[in-house]
Amino acid sequence: xxxxxxxxxxxxxxxxxxxxxxxxxxxxxxxxxxxxxxxxxxxxxxxxxxxxxxxxxxxxxxxxxxxxxxxxxxxxxxxxxxxxxxxxxxxxxxxxxxxxxxxxxxxxxxxxxxxxxxxxxxxxxxxxxxxxxxxxxxxxxxxxxxxxxxxxxxxxxxxxxxxxxxxxxxxxxxxxxxxxxxxxxxxxxxxxxxxxxxxxxxxxxxxxxxxxxxxxxxxx
Amino acid sequence: xxxxxxxxxxxxxxxxxxxxxxxxxxxxxxxxxxxxxxxxxxxxxxxxxxxxxxxxxxxxxxxxxxxxxxxxxxxxxxxxxxxxxxxxxxxxxxxxxxxxxxxxxxxxxxxxxxxxxxxxxxxxxxxxxxxxxxxxxxxxxxxxxxxxxxxxxxxxxxxxxxxxxxxxxxxxxxxxxxxxxxxxxxxxxxxxxxxxxxxxxxxxxxxxxxxxxxxxxxxxxxxxxxxxxxxxxxxxxxxxxxxxxxxxxxxxxxxxxxxxxxxxxxxxxxxxxxxxxxxxxxxxxxxxxxxxxxxxxxxxxxxxxxxxxxxxxxxxxxxxxxxxxxxxxxxx
Numbered sequence: 126x127x128x129x130x131x132x133x134x135x136x137x138x139x140x141x142x143x144x145x146x147x148x149x150x151x152x153x154x155x156x157x158x159x160x161x162x163x164x165x166x167x168x169x170x171x172x173x174x175x176x177x178x179x180x181x182x183x184x185x186x187x188x189x190x191x192x193x194x195x196x197x198x199x200x201x202x203x204x205x206x207x208x209x210x211x212x213x214x215x216x217x218x219x220x221x222x223x224x225x226x227x228x229x230x231x232x233x234x235x236x237x238x239x240x241x242x243x244x245x246x247x248x249x250x251x252x253x254x255x256x257x258x259x260x261x262x263x264x265x266x267x268x269x270x271x272x273x274x275x276x277x278x279x280x281x282x283x284x285x286x287x288x289x290x291x292x293x294x295x296x297x298x299x300x301x302x303x304x305x306x307x308x309x310x311x312x313x314x315x316x317x318x319x320x321x322x323x324x325x326x327x328x329x330x331x332x333x334x335x336x337x338x339x340x341x342x343x344x345x
Numbered sequence: 346x347x348x349x350x351x352x353x354x355x356x357x358x359x360x361x362x363x364x365x366x367x368x369x370x371x372x373x374x375x376x377x378x379x380x381x382x383x384x385x386x387x388x389x390x391x392x393x394x395x396x397x398x399x400x401x402x403x404x405x406x407x408x409x410x411x412x413x414x415x416x417x418x419x420x421x422x423x424x425x426x427x428x429x430x431x432x433x434x435x436x437x438x439x440x441x442x443x444x445x446x447x448x449x450x451x452x453x454x455x456x457x458x459x460x461x462x463x464x465x466x467x468x469x470x471x472x473x474x475x476x477x478x479x480x481x482x483x484x485x486x487x488x489x490x491x492x493x494x495x496x497x498x499x500x501x502x503x504x505x506x507x508x509x510x511x512x513x514x515x516x517x518x519x520x521x522x523x524x525x526x527x528x529x530x531x532x533x534x535x536x537x538x539x540x541x542x543x544x545x546x547x548x549x550x551x552x553x554x555x556x557x558x559x560x561x562x563x564x565x566x567x568x569x570x571x572x573x574x575x576x577x578x579x580x581x582x583x584x585x586x587x588x589x590x591x592x593x594x595x596x597x598x599x600x601x602x603x604x605x606x607x608x609x610x611x612x613x614x615x616x617x618x619x620x621x622x623x624x625x626x627x628x629x630x631x632x633x634x635x636x637x638x639x640x641x642x643x644x645x646x647x648x649x650x651x652x653x654x655x656x657x658x659x660x661x662x663x664x665x666x667x668x669x670x671x672x673x674x675x676x677x
Binding site for chain 2: 237239240241242243244245246247248249250258261262340341342343
């Protein structure tokens with residue numbers, strides 16, 4: 126198939142407002158889901174890290190959730206939560222749980238037992254040791270979990286357009302549905318490229334957050 | 346040597362620790378009474394329960410039965426965290442908090458105790474100087490920027506932060522190289538001479554026990570006390586074959602290192618060769634004699650004034666003397 130490159134620029138100019146709106150939505154839906162997933166995921170990690178049964182159950186559950194194909198999950202959610210934002214946020218949040226829960230648990234468990242023992246031996250309570258010693262030391266690992274979750278969500282959010290969810294996925298589906306038409310490829314490619322740019326931007330932001338919030342003493 | 350004593354007495358009575366599913370207790374009926382300001386060494390092979398015994402004093406490990414009192418107060422009825430803030434704790438792996446600066450590490454317990462900022466800052470400065478780390482240079486560094494020996498000093502400073510009457514030390518110098526270890530030990534002795542804490546110090550190194558301890562408890566399985574006495578007395582009269590085997594080769598030489606030349610009877614005959622100072626120990630004197638072809642060597646005071654000479658004969662007779670008079674140790 127011939128692809129007329131000279132048509133790309135006029136397409137982008139004509140659609141600029143819409144592209145901006147959809148990408149803002151895309152970023153927003155990922156951010157909202159990430160905040161929800163962080164609260165649930167990190168909270169769960171803090172509660173279960175030391176309890177073998179609960180820990181395995183939490184990580185396994187989060188793992189099973191991630192194996193549900195996104196298209197299937199979104200379809201199931203339509204009758205419950207309807208089309209649009211609610212279903213998308215819900216799906217992205219639960220998909221994000223695995224990297225967040227797992228990294229929180231791993232990070233907290235990886236803290237040198239000698240460090241924990243000396244903290245306890247100095248008269249810090251268990252909660253104080255967890256929040257003031259373990260959590261800050263585990264922070265870079267936990268943050269990596271959030272970063273992976275963000276990447277995952279940016280990708281899956283594209284599929285959410287299928288249930289009329291927000292974001293750039295709309296362009297990809299539009300392009301697919303009008304295959305053969307003049308602008309089909311422009312829609313699909315624009316959607317894809319913008320999503321890649323969003324993903325890279327999230328990554329850059331996480332690198333920056335890591336620099337700013339990790340103690341110099343444990344920075345690699 | 347006058348010692349400041351800010352330590353507390355510790356009294357362990359019939360302390361036992363047994364774990365479920367284990368036929369033998371880890372520690373069985375351990376009783377010991379420790380005087381304020383005393384440095385007690387618990388020595389024994391690995392797995393003998395010495396560390397378990399020590400860790401019951403700050404209840405990192407809870408005793409199954411028995412009683413532990415610090416200055417007469419039953420510590421098993423105290424809140425664990427309150428108790429631990431009054432006991433300094435140093436472990437072999439040091440366990441500095443990697444995300445905190447040296448100053449922050451040292452100020453953890455004072456912060457828990459609610460000291461005000463100015464008080465904490467001046468205490469941190471004082472402690473870092475005490476362990477010979479320049480505060481202006483080290484306070485804002487992170488643990489990973491320090492050598493092993495420097496980290497261990499911070500570990501000691503951190504344990505001393507709130508001026509606890511009791512210190513527990515679990516092989517604190519075990520992970521350092523021999524040269525650093527010896528330096529840390531010397532510094533530690535000097536430090537203890539000024540702070541006079543009651544210290545329970547666990548080690549598997551008998552030479553370290555001799556060097557540091559006021560009294561040594563040689564432990565065998567289940568933390569049974571084979572002998573509990575001063576280093577000089579244990580070296581002179583090991584209570585059993587077990588203790589002898591723990592002392593190892595060269596007991597006489599080890600004893601010599603504990604006896605200052607001043608407690609030997611010097612010969613008035615003059616001698617030639619490299620002189621030794623009277624404040625040195627008999628092992629040093631013997632060392633000089635060996636290097637002098639076996640002939641007696643002159644002994645001088647600190648100013649170099651001759652006090653007489655010493656030969657192998659005087660050294661031997663010092664060893665044969667009543668050991669109780671050799672109880673004075675660590676001539677320096």
